[in-house]
Amino acid sequence: MKAYLELMRAGNCAMAAFAGLIGVLIAYNILSSASPYVSLSLFDTSLIFAVVFLVTGAGNGLNDYFDIEIDKVNKPSRPIPSGKISLKSALYFSLLLFITGIALAFLVNPLCGIIALFNSIVLILYAQSLKRTPFFGNASVGYLTGSTFLFGGAVFGMSGLQALLVLFFLATLATIAREIVKDVEDIEGDKKDGARTLPILVGAKKASYVAAAFGFTAMLASPVPYMQSILNEKYLFVVGIADIFFLVAVYQILGKKDAARSSKMFKFAMLFALISFIVGA
Numbered sequence: 001m002k003a004y005l006e007l008m009r010a011g012n013c014a015m016a017a018f019a020g021l022i023g024v025l026i027a028y029n030i031l032s033s034a035s036p037y038v039s040l041s042l043f044d045t046s047l048i049f050a051v052v053f054l055v056t057g058a059g060n061g062l063n064d065y066f067d068i069e070i071d072k073v074n075k076p077s078r079p080i081p082s083g084k085i086s087l088k089s090a091l092y093f094s095l096l097l098f099i100t101g102i103a104l105a106f107l108v109n110p111l112c113g114i115i116a117l118f119n120s121i122v123l124i125l126y127a128q129s130l131k132r133t134p135f136f137g138n139a140s141v142g143y144l145t146g147s148t149f150l151f152g153g154a155v156f157g158m159s160g161l162q163a164l165l166v167l168f169f170l171a172t173l174a175t176i177a178r179e180i181v182k183d184v185e186d187i188e189g190d191k192k193d194g195a196r197t198l199p200i201l202v203g204a205k206k207a208s209y210v211a212a213a214f215g216f217t218a219m220l221a222s223p224v225p226y227m228q229s230i231l232n233e234k235y236l237f238v239v240g241i242a243d244i245f246f247l248v249a250v251y252q253i254l255g256k257k258d259a260a261r262s263s264k265m266f267k268f269a270m271l272f273a274l275i276s277f278i279v280g281a
């Protein structure tokens with residue numbers, strides 16, 4: 001069981017699922033202030049959490065299934081290269097998670113079902129091929145991560161989804177920055193695998209500047225939810241702390257050329273940004 005939670009990267013699944021919950025909460029706050037007829041269903045909210053957890057876990061599992069050769073070099077302790085889970089078990093487990101997550105999403109409403117189905121297709125394409133293409137892989141993971149907010153808002157239909165567009169763009173920009181940094185970190189294993197990632201195409205230094213540009217843009221845009229009265233001043237204070245961690249992450253990759261530490265700092269900043277959304281809702 002522990003190996004399967006590790007294959008799913010349960011920590012990431014929980015982080016993504018909480019982002020879905022935040023999407024529900026913020027969309028409810030916005031829509032209910034405009035109309036007294038908007039109601040929050042705890043059952044649908046729990047389904048949102050479950051769907052994001054399952055589909056994210058499916059994507060992580062399938063990613064490791066296709067990454068077996070890279071991970072033998074980059075991450076030999078992962079469940080499949082270390083032998084804890086066989087390739088076939090990992091594939092069947094991931095497919096089961098995808099099917100369960102999509103089915104539960106359609107139980108909420110057709111819009112959530114369509115998003116879960118589309119995201120599952122993107123995750124499969126990413127694991128199969130997109131991740132080895134310059135920038136498209138990074139953009140896919142950026143979209144998928146940002147879509148967790150849209151998915152939560154979609155519990156109220158298109159109006160709920162639209163209410164979360166700003167948070168979608170912030171999360172997408174920050175994630176693209178981190179994904180490029182991770183590709184800088186993985187450059188040796190990716191080269192052996194014949195992947196054509198941005199750092200392999202343009203060099204680690206230029207790719208680091210591109211990552212920094214995405215990180216800075218996310219930081220500079222972070223006050224927008226407050227300026228648009230989507231989130232309150234408590235958000236502004238906590239996201240200010242997240243922005244400091246984003247700055248440190250950018251310094252780590254540009255100043256120290258330490259991609260591993262930069263990646264960890266980006267993730268820590270994203271966690272703080274998630275907290276700022278909860279605090280400021």
Ligand SMILES: CC(C)=CCC/C(C)=C/CC/C(C)=C/CC/C(C)=C/COC[C@H](O)COP(=O)(O)O
Nearest residue numbers: 012015016019145170171174218219222270273274
């Ligand atoms: C400036 C600002 C306010 C930015 C927003 C940042 C934000 C809230 C980002 C969303 C975080 C989120 C929903 C994360 C979900 C889980 C996750 C880490 C997804 C991306 O994971 C893919 C990554 O490649 C996994 O690698 P690793 O973490 O090394 O296992």
Ligand SMILES: CC(C)=CCC/C(C)=C/CC/C(C)=C/CC/C(C)=C/COP(=O)(O)OP(=O)(O)O
Nearest residue numbers: 016055056059060063116119144145147148151
């Ligand atoms: C909203 C719904 C229904 C689903 C969202 C699904 C989500 C949140 C996906 C988030 C992004 C994610 C977890 C993508 C999975 C693919 C993945 C693990 C990318 C990173 O893999 P690699 O590029 O191989 O890097 P590693 O070195 O970490 O393996």
Ligand SMILES: [Mg+2]
Nearest residue numbers: 063064067071
């Ligand atoms: Mg991988």
